[in-house]
Amino acid sequence: MITIIQATEQDLPLIRDIAYQTWPNTFGEILSPDQISYMLEMMYSQDALTTQINEKKHVFLIAKNTDSTEYLGYVSYELDYTGKPLTKIHKIYLLPASQGKGVGRLLIDQVGHIATAHHNTHLGLNVNRYNKAIQFYERMGFSVVGTEDIDIGDGFLMEDFVMEKPLNP
Numbered sequence: 328m329i330t331i332i333q334a335t336e337q338d339l340p341l342i343r344d345i346a347y348q349t350w351p352n353t354f355g356e357i358l359s360p361d362q363i364s365y366m367l368e369m370m371y372s373q374d375a376l377t378t379q380i381n382e383k384k385h386v387f388l389i390a391k392n393t394d395s396t397e398y399l400g401y402v403s404y405e406l407d408y409t410g411k412p413l414t415k416i417h418k419i420y421l422l423p424a425s426q427g428k429g430v431g432r433l434l435i436d437q438v439g440h441i442a443t444a445h446h447n448t449h450l451g452l453n454v455n456r457y458n459k460a461i462q463f464y465e466r467m468g469f470s471v472v473g474t475e476d477i478d479i480g481d482g483f484l485m486e487d488f489v490m491e492k493p494l495n496p
């Protein structure tokens with residue numbers, strides 16, 4: 328059984344740890360090692376994560392095995408993104424050994440329930456255009472609604488698809 332808990336500031340080192348274990352595997356063939364290091368620092372430093380939770384109203388959910396202290400991965404989301412009835416999924420990462428076992432579906436469903444209860448009508452996210460997670464999102468009911476190239480500084484670019492999924496009220 329899987330338990331999903333809402334993270335607090337105390338869990339931020341764990342979230343960073345999962346990201347550092349998962350990113351090389353996820354982006355090793357897509358991004359340069361320099362860009363991976365740059366983005367991890369930008370998004371997962373203690374300061375960056377604290378700002379996301381306390382100021383940007385990102386909520387992190389952590390999936391763990393119910394029977395043990397083994398952590399599997401996390402999702403972060405933001406309700407009412409840019410004042411719209413849309414819940415933005417900012418991050419979803421499962422440890423390599425925990426992928427392909429239905430945990431990603433559980434996390435997306437959980438965010439969907441929370442978003443619906445909050446009267447949001449859509450889930451939205453950005454995904455790298457070369458990430459095979461796109462097929463997972465399509466399976467979850469998302470479709471591509473746009474493309475975005477985002478300059479993140481130091482000469483690095485995020486080449487994303489924007490995807491959305493309508494929620495049933």
Ligand SMILES: CC(C)(COP(=O)(O)OP(=O)(O)OC[C@H]1O[C@@H](n2cnc3c(N)ncnc32)[C@H](O)[C@@H]1OP(=O)(O)O)[C@@H](O)C(=O)NCCC(=O)NCCS
Binds near residue numbers: 349353463
């Ligand atoms: C993407 C990710 C969150 C998906 O979670 P997961 O637990 O591995 O996926 P699930 O096992 O819940 O899969 C749910 C469904 O999607 C399908 N699916 C998952 N990955 C897929 C893929 N790469 N291609 C096609 N289908 C896929 C599964 O077959 C399953 O279908 P089913 O329910 O009909 O059997 C996870 O694999 C992960 O963390 N990947 C690395 C990090 C990453 O890329 N994150 C996204 C950044 S934007």
